[in-house]
Amino acid sequence: MFHISPELRQIQSNALCVYDTELTEFINRKVQVLKLQNPEPVYTDDEINEMYEQLKQVNITETLKREQHKQSLKSSATKEAACVVCHKPVSQKVKQYCLSNKNFNGKIYCFDHQKTIPTRKQSV
Ligand SMILES: [Zn+2]
Structure with missing residues (x-):
């Protein structure tokens, strides 16, 4: 149990004082506010999947390129x-x-x- 004196609860600053009994409510309120501010999810599941697929493909390409680059270095190094x-x-x-x-x-x-x-x- 946090003990916060009543004066501190009225403190005017950017710092936030939250009673532990109010913490859950405070978090829930914050989540609700965020949901109201962003009614739509930033990305849909489809978009997230698409990004994932693209990242995967890019990564494979990078791996291949790296391998090709290594091979070309090897062949030019041995001459x-x-x-x-x-x-x-x-x-x-x-x-x-x-x-x-x-x-x-x-x-x-x-x-x-x-x-x-x-x-x-x-x-x-
Ligand atoms: Zn020959």
């Missing part, structure tokens, strides 16, 4: 380049040559398989 046909490792020079060669469509070929790629002039 390994290999022929797309025989998977034989090639040097950085070969890799750069292949990537700059438009006939290769951004793919990397070893010396042997570079010869098998038709140039644009040949493939009519």
Whole structure:
């Protein structure tokens, strides 16, 4: 039991004095006031579900992107380049040559398989 002297109950300030016997009533009154001020729920159940679904999807996308980003970092960090046909490792020079060669469509070929790629002039 809180004891609050009668003078304190009349206190004029932003501080609020509530008797414990009045506390439940006070809270109920406050809830009622809030309900009156917001007659409609801020969000419907459907809207909440929709937001939840969207968040879930975004999160999955972020996870995938993170994984892709990690993979791309890994592959560029190791700097390994290999022929797309025989998977034989090639040097950085070969890799750069292949990537700059438009006939290769951004793919990397070893010396042997570079010869098998038709140039644009040949493939009519
Ligand atoms: Zn090859």
